[in-house]
Amino acid sequence: MADAIVVQDLTKVYGGRLGDSVVAVDGISFQVKQGEIFGFIGPNGAGKTTTIKMLLGLLFPTSGKAEVLGMPAGDIEAKRRISYLPESPYFYEHMTGAEVIDFYCRLFKMDAPTRKQKTGELLERVGLSQDGNRTLRQYSKGMLQRIGVAQALINDPDLLFFDEPTSGLDPIAHKDIQELILSLKKQGKTVFLSSHQLSDVETVCDRVAIINRGKLVKIGTLDELLHAGRTVVTLSRPGEDLVNQLSPLAERVLTDGEQVRFFVETEDNVHKLLDASRGKATLVSVVPQRQTLEDLFVEIVREVRK
């Protein structure tokens, strides 16, 4: 399957004439496959939004290549098949929700009956059919975000760029956006998701890229990026001697009343611990713990800062 996005040695340098240049994006390369939900994460100022803006043709790369749906980034034909939901989108406040959708439909040169039909469908889809005739200044942040989502779906795009789509939303709206992204995946759409909500990324994304200070630090599937982690073995009433005997096998030992939890790093040590405790204590549970995306993200960012 062809790639939806191809980025090669993409670099963006701001300023420079007075010697105060800032390298926002530093020679990054990656591909996003069609039908993939691709997470793009990094701390504030890492270069996420700059990269998205270059892919949309709003910013021009200093060097390198950016292709969207096989066309150069910013190509008008590519724009017919993509959409963008910026972080905390703002729309003309004097317009009603329906007028805003109609306005964006006009940008695709849709005729009046199509616009009317689309507006109704999209307001329904984002749960604003009852509020379509209210002006946007009467909308809450969550409702504005829903209008943002609706305008991003007008052209039934093949590729969607979502920049912090769940920022500042209540849990219901948050969940709705997550479900929307998953439904887009089912329809075979490609989603480029930039977010600080790492749990969202972990839930919906097929592959993830981590960017820090303009450089791509890691890229891969969640299975590739997140190692198996450790296993927590919980024993009941193990006795002091046994705890002392087993402690060298664990990274950490926690006592909680009659129960003692052993945090074990390797599979070999798990087996040794289970063999040694057999008949001497009651085994309560053996729970493997996978590293979370948040753990990985914090680990990488701290490492780079060092």
Next chain:
Amino acid sequence: MIIWSIAKTTVGDALRKKVLQIFLVVAIGLIIISLSFSQTLSFSTREGSATDIMLVKSFGLGLMAVAGWLISVVMGVSLIPQEIERRTIYTILSKPVKRYEFIIGKYLGAILTLAINVGLMGIVFIAVTVFKAWGAETGTATTSAGITEAGMQKIGVFDPNTIWGVVMIYLQFMVLSAVVLFFSVFLTPTVNFFMGLGVYIIGIMGSMTQSLASAEKANAFVKMFYKVVHIVVPNFDKFQVTNQLLHPETHITSMAKYTAQVGLYALLYTLVMMTLAVIFFERKEV
């Protein structure tokens, strides 16, 4: 369709700006108040009535010029920067919208807003001058010291050339809007505001820069400098017709013909400014 949609949205947005509403309301209020202006405190003499009408016309046209300047510059300086600040430009330019369509749509919206504002002020102004002329008609004719016969003949009759005066005000601010929009592609609103002021002041002195460009005693460099200034800066002096309207004896033969000529100049200048704005906006990072 795209240009028109962007223009319509720009008009809707601009008409709701409180600051522009205040300029308009104050200007209209002052034009209405000018009805009470009278040098003779009554319409008892034809001379006094003629002076009153001149006063109302002069005040009204001047006021419309000030309000028109404020509206076109205050609106123009924020046209592009505000779209970037609010991030509305991102959702628009990420759609299949060509950059020139966006910039032309914004300009069209700006001059439509200006047309609505100048139009409203113009209607009130013309109504006030008609009312004043009607008042003079009912007055008593006496001697006419200081007012020429040509001027006296206008008393009691609404001068249709007044409309061309309003059109001229609109045309000059249509040009200024294009200049300010061009600067708004790369200047901050505050810097652009003062640029707009500077360009207008230099433009108003169009006759002076022309004279300096052809002054016999000036050296070649100075002459060349003023020549460039005269060509590059829009000649807003051409649009100033208040004197001709107030003193019919110095009347331009055909006000309609003169307005058409100046209108053509305004159109050409606007075209050049918009072409430059489009060229610069094509490479603008948003």
